[in-house]
Amino acid sequence: MAHAAxxxxxxxxxxxxxxxIIFHDHALMIIFLICFLVLYALFLxxxxxxxxxxxxxxQEMETIWTILPAIILVLIALxxxxxxxxxxxxNDPSFTIKSIxxxxxxxxxxxxxxxxxxxxxxxxxxxxxxxxxxLLDVDNRVVLPVEAPVRMMITSQDVLHxxxxxxxxxxxxxxxGRLNQTTFxxxxxxxxxxxxxxxxxxxxSFMPIVLELIPLxxxxxxxxxxx
Amino acid sequence: VPEPVSESLxxxxxxxxxxxxxxxxxxxxxxxxxxxAGFGHFLFxxxxxxxxxxxxxxxILVTLxxxxxxxxxxxxxxxxxxxxxEEIKKKILYEGTxxxxxxxxxxxxxx
Numbered sequence: 001m002a003h004a005a006x007x008x009x010x011x012x013x014x015x016x017x018x019x020x021i022i023f024h025d026h027a028l029m030i031i032f033l034i035c036f037l038v039l040y041a042l043f044l045x046x047x048x049x050x051x052x053x054x055x056x057x058x059q060e061m062e063t064i065w066t067i068l069p070a071i072i073l074v075l076i077a078l079x080x081x082x083x084x085x086x087x088x089x090x091n092d093p094s095f096t097i098k099s100i101x102x103x104x105x106x107x108x109x110x111x112x113x114x115x116x117x118x119x120x121x122x123x124x125x126x127x128x129x130x131x132x133x134x135l136l137d138v139d140n141r142v143v144l145p146v147e148a149p150v151r152m153m154i155t156s157q158d159v160l161h162x163x164x165x166x167x168x169x170x171x172x173x174x175x176x177g178r179l180n181q182t183t184f185x186x187x188x189x190x191x192x193x194x195x196x197x198x199x200x201x202x203x204x205s206f207m208p209i210v211l212e213l214i215p216l217x218x219x220x221x222x223x224x225x226x227x
Numbered sequence: 228v229p230e231p232v233s234e235s236l237x238x239x240x241x242x243x244x245x246x247x248x249x250x251x252x253x254x255x256x257x258x259x260x261x262x263x264a265g266f267g268h269f270l271f272x273x274x275x276x277x278x279x280x281x282x283x284x285x286x287i288l289v290t291l292x293x294x295x296x297x298x299x300x301x302x303x304x305x306x307x308x309x310x311x312x313e314e315i316k317k318k319i320l321y322e323g324t325x326x327x328x329x330x331x332x333x334x335x336x337x338x
Contacts, residue, residue, distance in 0.1 A: 025247045029247075029294050031241075033291060037287060
């Protein structure tokens, strides 16, 4: 989860998110250098003693500041497209879960090995125990295995919602009448939080997502396989 | 009581130099390159404004060059770490069985 006043990305829990963080660092360095150049140009503009504004014929400069941005865009676009296609790679998921958005809770269906269906509501503040996270913890978490490709099928029963878990690099819109798919492979166990990311009414901020990722051996002993 | 998270240095308010791999290294070499280029140009030409321009240009070019060089090596290192991790996992799982990677390697070398 994010700590207070966090601005940067959360630590990665999936290979795709690791790649996204690397790309983000790459893009941010390019942005920093461009900002530095622009700030220097602004400083020069504010401190110049030159008064002649009728300047023309700067062909070399015009060539440079046309070609250079094109090169910069290519340097940013190539890694971006690489990750985009990486997210769509066929990885043969071993597990499929359906996530249905409602106003204002999520329903999860584990139908691969039985008929486990449950709702996941945010814990109201009065029901929080010491150590629970306000506005983030839920009554029923989504329990999943680590290091197994998981397919999430996401839809909505009423209005638009969005199922997002930042640490896994996931954000998929829940659209009524449409089934969206996303896949992920978690690399480490733990409890990971997300929040609804599409405005959906009065309690849009109060329908969080909590994933509990556990080792595969323990997951196999769980209630999903006992059905 | 959770400990407060220490603030890391962020250039221009957004570039986290401490936690971004290769950022500190690139910025430091870029600063050195900027000073060398700018001061060197001034020594030869005695033009202050143009030397500042050369300094800024030097900073950008040296930072960018160091950044790409360091990130390329970092990516190579990550790939090697991943291969080593997979091989160690395979070794632990299959040691003593017919799938033991070391046994396969020794078998092929003795043949």
